[in-house]
Amino acid sequence: MEPIIEAENLTKTFRLGKVDVPALRGVDLRVRRGEFVAIMGPSGCGKSTLLHILGGMTAPTSGMVCVDGNDFSEMSDGDRTRFRRHKIGFVFQRFNLLPTLTARGNIAIAQHIQGNGFNPHRFDKIVETLKIKDKLDQKPFTLSGGEQQRVAIARALVCDPKIILADEPTGNLDSENARMVLEMMQELNREFEQTLVVITHNPEVAAGAERIIQIRDGHVVAD
């Protein structure tokens, strides 16, 4: 079956002043439609960089990324941004919530940006599942790390994206909430054939995935 995500020989080198920092040194990756893949590896090995490239948010230094038949290098920045908004839900490691908006605003804005209008049914279902219904009128700084994380997850899911890319989505959650988020991801994956690529240090989350990709020093070392 044709992969929904295809990356070939990806490299990424950041330049800090006069120093080159190689983050990815030639990564090949294929993810099938509907697959649940966990990405693991020590801090600094390039996991977040890889996910940002797969999501079209960072351009690779070299190599090819093709998502759902679209080669990112052949798209304009505007087309890639529109594509991302419609097809990809991203859960950032640092949440990236807008500080001036309430939790409700942060979640709802994703649907407004996508342009499909606000779907109250889907919104309610997601905030209920994530148990943040009574937190919706609060601004991010008044929420705990775990609550902010769940708002960030809700924002990624509310548009019903084909692909979810999540950077340590359970990193700030206690084990009970981590299990709840994992179960929700598995349910979405099974029921809606959503493709999930999840960076995690949590062995339980990894055990729930169909496949584990190990990264070390910018290379895939096990798949």
Ligand SMILES: Nc1ncnc2c1ncn2[C@@H]1O[C@H](COP(=O)(O)OP(=O)(O)O)[C@@H](O)[C@H]1O
């Ligand atoms: N924007 C950036 N500018 C400079 N260096 C960066 C940047 N982003 C990441 N790096 C470096 O790239 C390497 C990989 O980082 P990252 O992908 O965040 O690793 P991980 O998510 O596995 O912890 C690290 O050495 C990090 O310091």
Ligand SMILES: [Mg+2]
């Ligand atoms: Mg990271």
